[in-house]
Structure formats: structure tokens, C-alpha cells
Amino acid sequence: NTIIHNGQTKLQIISRQDKVGMIARDLVYDLRQAIYRDELTVVYQPKHHRSGHIVGVEALVRWTHPRYGFVSPAMLVMLAEDSGDINKLGNWVFEQCCITKAKWNKEGHHALTMAINISPLQLNDNALPAFLTRCIQQYGLSTDEIELEITESSEISDSKQVEKILQEISDLGIHLAMDDFGMGYSSLLHMRRFTVNAIKIDGSITRDVLTNSTNADIIRTISALGKSQKVSVVAEYVETLEQREALVEMGCDIFQGYYHSPPLKPEDCSMYFLSHRIEGAH
Numbered sequence: 001n002t003i004i005h006n007g008q009t010k011l012q013i014i015s016r017q018d019k020v021g022m023i024a025r026d027l028v029y030d031l032r033q034a035i036y037r038d039e040l041t042v043v044y045q046p047k048h049h050r051s052g053h054i055v056g057v058e059a060l061v062r063w064t065h066p067r068y069g070f071v072s073p074a075m076l077v078m079l080a081e082d083s084g085d086i087n088k089l090g091n092w093v094f095e096q097c098c099i100t101k102a103k104w105n106k107e108g109h110h111a112l113t114m115a116i117n118i119s120p121l122q123l124n125d126n127a128l129p130a131f132l133t134r135c136i137q138q139y140g141l142s143t144d145e146i147e148l149e150i151t152e153s154s155e156i157s158d159s160k161q162v163e164k165i166l167q168e169i170s171d172l173g174i175h176l177a178m179d180d181f182g183m184g185y186s187s188l189l190h191m192r193r194f195t196v197n198a199i200k201i202d203g204s205i206t207r208d209v210l211t212n213s214t215n216a217d218i219i220r221t222i223s224a225l226g227k228s229q230k231v232s233v234v235a236e237y238v239e240t241l242e243q244r245e246a247l248v249e250m251g252c253d254i255f256q257g258y259y260h261s262p263p264l265k266p267e268d269c270s271m272y273f274l275s276h277r278i279e280g281a282h
Ligand code: C2E
Pocket: 045, 059, 060, 061, 072, 073, 074, 077, 090, 093, 117, 118, 119, 149, 151, 179, 180, 203, 236, 237, 238, 239, 256, 257, 258, 259, 262, 263
């Protein structure tokens, strides 16, 4: 007797779940090899100041799996967090970013900040500040050229250890940005517990700024908070000129999104920098 559920037999559902489980196990195994097999790359998305010039880029990891093709970074990071490979992945991304930034500096693009996403789990690693320092020195960079984007999470709001590491990193002169601001846990609290240089309003809030008046109010409030704390306010997912203009009017300082540019390969970034005026760091 087959149980029919949403037009599928129970057997089909079970076998599909098995398949998902198998793929997940495959992916964890493959992720460990991916770094050495040159399957991971990093792309960089420009961030523009309200007056137009580029202030920096955000680094985003990409994985092209030999069989499954594009694996989303959200999935990749989740797998790495679950399997205990997040420090290895995070450190690899960080080193790639330092290599790229050093190359850009040589080409004369000094005034740009390199922003790198960090999983909250990486902040449990006591060796992280020393690793960052070593990497930055090795490639001849200075700490204030680097910004870490930290996603709000329960890990961050609950842990003294994480707070200590973040303060240590901030004391080194590395900038900190609160990513996905407005979505997670007690955003306002964090700003008082460690030094934040920037807040990035979550894309889900900025994307419908033209049609959702509640979100528009949230953005105005976050912008006012940023101003009073002398923290720059970044809007992500800016896809159209109309959105950009509305966000400027609401007090955002920096803009990132497909309106300006998608994430680019390092070589294409160099071209992009040349074709846009670069001025001051912030
Ligand atoms: P995020 O840090 O909030 O990054 C912004 C995401 O928005 C990126 O997605 C970017 O490609 C996408 N995006 C940029 N402009 C637009 C736009 O105009 N419209 C829309 N709809 N999307 C836009 P992506 O690359 O898929 O990354 C997703 C998330 O994965 C990131 O969110 C970040 O949390 C995480 N992630 C990516 N790379 C890394 C990494 O190297 N390490 C860690 N720990 N996390 C990473």
C-alpha cells in the first residue's frame, strides 16, 4: 500500500532524502579537496561612496564543483561550519584577499578597503588575530586596509570569548563591519560592546525600499544611528538608480549591488578601478 503525499510516493520521498544526505556527505568530503584542486576562487564586489567614487570591495568566495557546478557560498560556508573546516576555508580566503590587495596596491589602487566575510565560528579560534597579523605583514599590507564583515548571530551575542577576539582584532587596527544589520540578534547592543566601523543594512531591507514604508523607516533609523555613532552605513542589494537615490535621501553613505557592479574577478576589478575615479578611503 503506497502512501501518496503531494503526488509523490513515500518511497520517492525517502530516496530523495537519502540522495540529499549523500550529496551533503559528498560535498563535505569534496570541500576538503577543493582548496588544493583549485576549485575555489574569490570574486570582489565594488562599494561606492554616495558621491560616486569607489571606497572598497567585498570579497565573496566561489566554488565550482566538478560534478554539481556552482555551489552557493551560503551552502559552502554552512557545510564548512558543520564539518569543522571553517577555519581552514576562512584562512584560505583571507590569504587570497591579501595577495589580491597587494597586487592592487602595486597597481596604485591603495585607497580601497578589502572587506572579508568571517563566520562567527572563526571567532572561537584564539589563533585568529595572530594569523591575520602574520598574513597582513607577509603581503606588505597595513591593518587599516582590511575590514572584516561579521554576521550577527547568537554566537556573537552570547560569547565573552568572541567579544574578546573582536576587540583584539579591532585593537590591531583592522576595521569591523556588522553585516546583515537589522535582521539578527540585538544589533544595537553589539555596537556598544566592541568597536564597529561600518554597518551593512541587510539586503532584504534595502531591496524593497521603494515600496515598503516600514523598511524605509528602519533604514532612516539605522542611518541616524550610524551618524550619531560615527559609523558608515552601507546599503547592499542596490539594483537600480531609483533605489540608490532613495537610499541616499535616507542617509546611507555607501552603496553595493548590481546597480554599480556584480562581483568581479580580480583582473576585471583592476579594469573597473581604472574606469572609475578613486578617492580617499572613506
Ligand atoms: P553577504 O556578506 O551579505 O554578501 C552579499 C551577497 O549579496 C552576495 O551573495 C552577493 O553576491 C549578493 N549581491 C550583491 N549585490 C546584489 C544585488 O544587487 N542583488 C542581490 N539580490 N544580491 C546581491 P553571495 O556571494 O551568494 O554570498 C552569500 C553569503 O555567503 C554572503 O552574504 C556571506 O554571508 C556568505 N559568504 C560569501 N563569501 C564568504 C566567505 O568567504 N566567508 C564567509 N564566512 N562567508 C561568505
